[in-house]
Amino acid sequence: MPTKVPITVAHGDGIGPEIMDATLHILKEGGAALDIETIEIGEKVYLAGNSAGIEPSSWESLRRTKVFLKAPITTPQGGGFKSLNVTCRKALGLFANVRPCVSYHPYVKTKHPTMDVVIVRENEEDLYAGIEYQISENVVQCLKLFSRPGCEKIVRYAFEYARTNGRKKVTCFTKDNIMKMTDGLFHKIFDEIAAEYGDLENEHWIVDIGAAKLADTPEAFDVVVMPNLYGDILSDVAAQIAGSVGLAGSANIGEHGAMFEAIHGSAPRRAGQNLANPSGLFLGSVLMLVHIGQADVAARVHNAWLKTIENGIHTYDMFKEGISKQKVGTKEFAQAVVAHLGQKPEKLKPAAYSTAERKPVPTGTLRHGATIDLVGIDIYVDWPEANPNSLGEKLSALAGDGLSLLMMSNRGVKVWPDGMAETYCTDSFRCRFMAAGGAPVSQEQTLAQVGRVMAAGISVAKTEMLRNYDGKQGFSLAQGQ
């Protein structure tokens, strides 16, 4: 008997308890070696006054087991309730969201009968850092943050996932033709890490055409790794076109733990009637088995599930006259999967997972020791009359101490000097001050420049230091500069 792996289980709300019981029944009969600790999450906990939806004592279990199998929960109506998924993501450092999007043609309707794509989405960085500012009466901004360790972790995770799961190719989607520094870093790290995985194909697509291709010809993709925003959108597109939103499970993986769930919600109207399909949560639990090193059990239960689907034993949501053979409830579906243990599907592609020892979840590395040179400052100012020429004249006169006004931009477009009369200007201008020839300047010089602008009564919303790293420019040029 293999050593039992401790996991934390939450039965959730609505259909949660039924689909969790069904899932755990299949895992147990399939030979999963699990030591289950149960915690309470969701509606009851929220309504008892805990705005996070989870008791502080439950964290103790999660921190110990580091593996969380979570049924869907009902978020109570009204404000003040924090998303449990966001709380778990932050507390457990869940940087990778993994969502297999598979067609089960002809049992589930889809235009893409052979689709079998896994979306690996970065989960912590990008525009989701939640750093937003209003920088003038008319302009707001959101900071898009990428880090080297953050990109390394997700890209390496995608390649390791591909290798462990017998996949052939990893594709990267970015928009690095436009965002050369942020998306550019993601793409660069993808190329660096891809070189270490000679056994796997790799490719990069610009996200717009890549997304179009994914929606049109998903068969061309295998594992696709993406920054947070593109991954958020495209994982839903991929699940939808596979036809299997109600059947999809997902994994959230981090350095301090991992969480596995169905992608659907708690379907309160179906609760307590033995109707719900447990497949989404079950397929989430298959990802968990692979994660905890029980790949043989994962393949066994997954193949039994595929064979059950193939034999036409379906819950109400999948049931189709002419294709389905037997309409069953939640419990009976689980019993049917158990009865098919040891069998493999004949029409659908059988599941296979590598039993090689699992590598630890990747961690990123922080680099140190670059030579950093300060070469100027961007000062963001309010200029309600929105006229670049009057502002340019005023600021040029205020430049001093070795700095001069090099250019001004409005919403990223250069508008001074020699701006185009047609360019629409808002009331927020970015004003770039640098020394002649891009020579290094001191912090005091940049601060004195901010002081002179402020002293002239011009309101400053924010500043950005312009720096070079090992002689390489650490800031972008304005469009048209």
Ligand code: NAD
């Ligand atoms: P939902 O996914 O619960 O339901 C959407 C539709 O799909 C409904 O018609 C439902 O009956 C059906 N459905 C969903 N799962 C099914 C299953 N396993 N078997 C058969 N039919 C199924 O989405 P919703 O109605 O928008 O949300 C209901 C509640 O779930 C809300 O409180 C929401 O906040 C919560 N929710 C939780 C999670 C989570 O815990 N991860 C995710 C999404 C929504």
